[in-house]
Amino acid sequence: MPLDPKDAFSALPPTLVADLLDAFQQVVKNYAEHRWEPAELNGGKLCEAAYTILGGYFAGTYPVRSSKPSNIVDACKKLEGETGPRAARIQIPRMILALYEIRNNRGVGHAGGDVDPNHMDATTVVYMSKWIVAELVRLLHGLSTDDATVLVDALVEREVSLVWKSGDKRRVLKPGLTLLKQTLLLLAGVTDAKEADLVSWLEQKRPADYRKNVLRPMHQARLVEYDQTVGTVALLPPGVAMAEDLIHELSQQGKSHG
Incomplete structure (x- = not known):
């Protein structure tokens, strides 16, 4: 098993990997510091990187950097028509949409959300982000769910290393x-x-x-x-x-x- 999550994304452009893992690291770091709003905002950046990776997975070529589709709901639903593992077509995209919903409509992405940024929502963002990254590791590197989770846990521990x-x-x-x-x-x-x-x-x-x-x-x-x-x-x-x-x-x- 690779010692670093970056190894699991060796087929991707390093800049795209950085977009994903940097967003994840910021989610973890801000959560550890009780900075709920930044943690949730970085969850949105992680969604965009994860979607870009899935799009490249099905296209057979990966963009250099992540990008936000004009309509992420429609874009994720469109992936359901692709041919490939259910995790890539349905499960990860639906988790992306759930995470993006928190970012956009829970008082984080703009004024007027239902609730202010809070510990409960930030906790949800952390674990959903962890699940998405672990599933991408599993999908792209052929690891078991347990091994992928251990790998991502190691990344979390390095970020909260104090x-x-x-x-x-x-x-x-x-x-x-x-x-x-x-x-x-x-x-x-x-x-x-x-x-x-x-x-x-x-x-x-x-x-x-x-x-x-x-x-x-x-x-x-x-x-x-x-x-x-x-x-x-x-x-x-x-x-x-x-x-x-x-x-x-x-x-x-x-x-x-x-």
Whole structure:
């Protein structure tokens, strides 16, 4: 099995592959930073790249860059008349249309949508995007669904590389950060967290000290909503902004050292 998703698209122009994977990486990155609207907008870019790849698959030649058809609904429906795997003719195109619907008519692509950009819609965009990319990998490289999913999961993990995850366990990978900054990074990838999980993830031997010196001050500063009664912690908007700035700062440091 190839080690990089780009290997699965070796028959495509590198610029077209970049259009697809860059859009996917931005969906994942913005979702991890709680930036719901950018995550959903990049889902639309991914749709356009995925449609372009399907069009090239049936035409036998791939465009250099992705492009948006004048009517993506009609264009995707037209693919149903092609000869080939059902995934390429029907399943991927219909998922593209569902994802594009969120981008256009849920308050993301323009004013007047039914709802504002939100966590639920952004989560849907992430998993639909992941499914589309995995199916394209499977289609173009002949992998099993499980192998294609593992490959795409690896891409997701590289994009959110500041925090390692395995099952219910998480670890901040960047050494030397304060407990406050580590807490921000851990909370950036979840809707809310249990206090006990944060204590475990940060390997705090004195939970009372962590509660006193980190969680309560963060709550008082309105960075988090810390419910001591039920033991949950969630980022508030100022905390989200601070986490975004921290992730951006650390990402830039990583690039400069790479």
